[in-house]
Every structure is written in C-alpha cells, then in structure tokens.
Amino acid sequence: QKGAFSHFMLKEIHEQVESVVNTMRGRINFDDRRVVLGGLRSQLANIRRSRRLIFIACGTSYHSCVATRALFAELTELPVSVELASTFLDEQMPVFRDDCCLYVSQSGETKDTLLALQYCKERGALCLGVTNTVGSTISRETHCGVHINAGPEISVASTKAYTSQFIALTMIALQLSDDNYAKLPRRNEVIDGLFNLSNDIKKTLALEPQLKTLSKEEFGTDKSANLILIGRGFQTATVLEGALKIKEVSYIHAEGINAGELKHGPLALIDEKMPIIMVMPKDRHYSDSENALKQITARYGKPVVICNDDDDSSNFSGLKTIRVPRTVDALQAIINVVPLQILSYFMATDRSFDPDSPRNLAKSVTTA
Ligand code: UD1
Ligand code: M6R
Numbered sequence: 001q002k003g004a005f006s007h008f009m010l011k012e013i014h015e016q017v018e019s020v021v022n023t024m025r026g027r028i029n030f031d032d033r034r035v036v037l038g039g040l041r042s043q044l045a046n047i048r049r050s051r052r053l054i055f056i057a058c059g060t061s062y063h064s065c066v067a068t069r070a071l072f073a074e075l076t077e078l079p080v081s082v083e084l085a086s087t088f089l090d091e092q093m094p095v096f097r098d099d100c101c102l103y104v105s106q107s108g109e110t111k112d113t114l115l116a117l118q119y120c121k122e123r124g125a126l127c128l129g130v131t132n133t134v135g136s137t138i139s140r141e142t143h144c145g146v147h148i149n150a151g152p153e154i155s156v157a158s159t160k161a162y163t164s165q166f167i168a169l170t171m172i173a174l175q176l177s178d179d180n181y182a183k184l185p186r187r188n189e190v191i192d193g194l195f196n197l198s199n200d201i202k203k204t205l206a207l208e209p210q211l212k213t214l215s216k217e218e219f220g221t222d223k224s225a226n227l228i229l230i231g232r233g234f235q236t237a238t239v240l241e242g243a244l245k246i247k248e249v250s251y252i253h254a255e256g257i258n259a260g261e262l263k264h265g266p267l268a269l270i271d272e273k274m275p276i277i278m279v280m281p282k283d284r285h286y287s288d289s290e291n292a293l294k295q296i297t298a299r300y301g302k303p304v305v306i307c308n309d310d311d312d313s314s315n316f317s318g319l320k321t322i323r324v325p326r327t328v329d330a331l332q333a334i335i336n337v338v339p340l341q342i343l344s345y346f347m348a349t350d351r352s353f354d355p356d357s358p359r360n361l362a363k364s365v366t367t368a
Helices: 008-014 016-024 038-049 059-076 085-090 111-122 137-141 160-176 181-205 208-219 233-250 259-264 286-298 329-350
Strands: 052-057 080-084 099-105 126-131 144-147 226-231 253-258 276-279 304-308 321-324
Touching: 008 016, 008 329, 016 160, 016 181, 038 126, 038 144, 038 160, 052 059, 052 085, 052 111, 059 080, 059 099, 059 160, 059 181, 059 233, 059 329, 080 085, 085 111, 099 111, 099 160, 111 126, 111 137, 126 137, 126 160, 137 144, 144 160, 160 181, 160 329, 181 321, 181 329, 208 321, 208 329, 226 233, 226 259, 226 286, 233 253, 233 276, 233 329, 253 259, 259 286, 276 286, 276 329, 304 329, 321 329
Parallel strands: 052 080, 052 099, 099 126, 126 144, 226 253, 226 276, 276 304, 304 321
Antiparallel strands: none
C-alpha cells in the first residue's frame, strides 16, 4: 500500500495535501466562514463555561497542543495549559469539576494519556478527545470530541496526524469563539488561511529535491552528531516537533530551542561546527529572531534558515534558506514543519535506517 513511495513515512508526508482537507471536510463552510463540529454540539455551552482548559498528550500530539495553545487562548479568552500526560500524573495536578480537559492522541490508546483521562474523569472534569482512531479507547471514554479524520497512519513517525491535530484544535478554538463578535476579523483571517492550506502544503512539498540535497550537504554522515533547531513564538512547537522527528528516525541528537532562551545557556553550544536550523517566518517575532540570528552568526554559526518565500531581507546572505509559502501567523507552523519532516526522512534514509520502524519504538505506546 505504499504505492510509488519507498516508505509509509514519505507517503504520509505527501498525503498531507489531502488529509488536511479531510480534517476540515463538512466542518468548515468557507463561503460563510462558519465552523460546526458535530462532535462538540452537545457540550458547547459547558465547554465555554469552563474555568480553564487543560491539554494533555504525549510526543508529537503534545507538540500539536503547544503549537495551538496561543491561538486557543486568544480566541476563547480562557486560560489554557498544556501538559505532558506523564508529568501531569507524576505531579498529581489539581483538577476540578469546572475544568475542561482535552486529550490529543493519534492512536487513542496511549497509556499515559489514558491514565490522565481516568484521573480527570474521577475528579468530575469535562473530558474531550481529539483522536484519529474511531472506536479507540480515548474516543470512547471521553465525554465528546473530534475525530481528526487524517486516515490510518502506519509509520511510527507521526506526520499527517500532527498537521490534522493542529487543524482540529484550531477548529475547536474557532467554534468556541463564534459567539464573540470582537474576534470576528481574527477568526476570518484564520479560516481564510485554512482554505489555502492544502495548496500551501503542495508548494512546500515541491521543495523535496532541494531538501534531499540539503540533507546530504548540511546534515550528512560526515557532520556533527548533533543538531539544534531554533525558533520562537508560534515556531517553538515547530522546532520541538522537528527535533523529535529527527532524533526518532535518524538517531541524531537533535534539540529544539526557543530563541528566547538562547542567551540563557544554549548560546554556549554555537560555533562554526554546530549544525543549526533556524525557523523565522515574517510574523510578530521576526525582529527578535533577527537578533537571535545575529547572535548566532557572530559566533560563526551558519544556520540553514526556514523563512517565507516573500522575505527579501538581506538577513540570510551567505546562508542556505528553505523558502516556504506565507500564511497567517497562527497556521504558519503547519507549513514550516513539512520541510523538517522531509529532512528527517532523508537524514534517516541517507544513513540506511528504516524511518517507518525506528529502533526501540512502537507506534502505539500502551504501557506507562
Ligand atoms: C460524524 C460521523 C461522520 C459523519 C458525520 C455526519 C462518526 C465517527 N463520525 O462526524 O462519519 O460523516 O457525523 O454528520 O461516525 N468523540 C468522542 N471522543 C473523541 C472523538 C469523538 O467522544 O475523541 C465523539 C463525538 O463527540 C461524536 C462522535 O464521537 O459524538 C463522532 O465524532 P466526529 O467523528 O468528530 O463527529 P462528526 O464530525 O460529527
Ligand atoms: O498515539 P498518540 O498520538 O497518543 O502517540 C503519542 C506519541 O507516542 C507519538 O506522537 C510519538 O511521539 C510519535 N512516534 C512521534 O513521531
């Protein structure tokens, strides 16, 4: 079933052109810019009445929560916290009847996430699922939820589930805020961005030949066994997710670093030998990213930069760039993660590793 692709991972990366559309199908009317999530209908008023929202997940699913938290808080005006399921349980965090907890899981079977669900249900919280697998335990055990409809994901490395989770969470935020007139311009901007997303992903996938070459030239086997990825704001999740993908399939030690933290320690890692990827789209954090870039180049770092295709600044002279289409700030991370997925794929296959079945890992983690 891999068709023309040599691995499921690459097939699933390419499927994102369609899977993002499937996640939105029947749920967003782009003509009147309305979002209707059938799965939330019965609980909408209760969710809106919650005192706070707690997102709980593991791995890539956790990153989709990190990626959407800011927009969620902006649109719903509710406090939103994002928790790793294992930490949440370790710390036995306080949970109350008027809390709303969202469980994000591709498989719907991840043990830590399930244990956190059980914990919150016992304390009377309203529990929502965002799952890919219809009939999975999380889908059945939550009070309501949204199936992301990305289609089966076979590769252990999660790719299309991430972008669909991102969209599902964004749609939930849009739905919850549709009674707030003041948010209308922002909602419309995001919905218009969602309309163009599939096309933007298609254009980004066309960068594959360039990324294949970059993988060899910049991150080949002769280079350092480390890689750091730097971004901030909406791109913090992108660098965390990119680093996870790279370490999972290519076994290179990769670390995602928030650019705001650079001078609090990580800057000590920078020299002419350290491979670096920097993610800096033209959003409200751009000037902060420019400063971070200066700090890096002043220490002879030569990052490969993921930037917008309309960025004609002179910031990147002497550096290699990966130029991606520009979309609304809150969705840009969906586009920016795609080159990192592709790069991680080639970094694995260049080393003759099977990206579909990384060593020591299982697709569904059913033990705590
Ligand atoms: C549903 C149908 C879809 C149909 C559409 C037409 C299913 C699975 N979905 O989609 O085939 O085309 O109506 O109106 O039959 N749920 C949870 N937890 C989760 C995920 C979902 O409790 O983690 C619940 C939802 O609250 C809902 C049900 O499962 O009651 C189906 O969810 P979803 O598939 O997202 O609903 P629709 O998009 O309305
Ligand atoms: O099925 P889930 O989304 O709950 O799985 C969570 C993680 O185990 C999963 O995302 C893992 O991090 C991926 N293999 C990363 O690619």
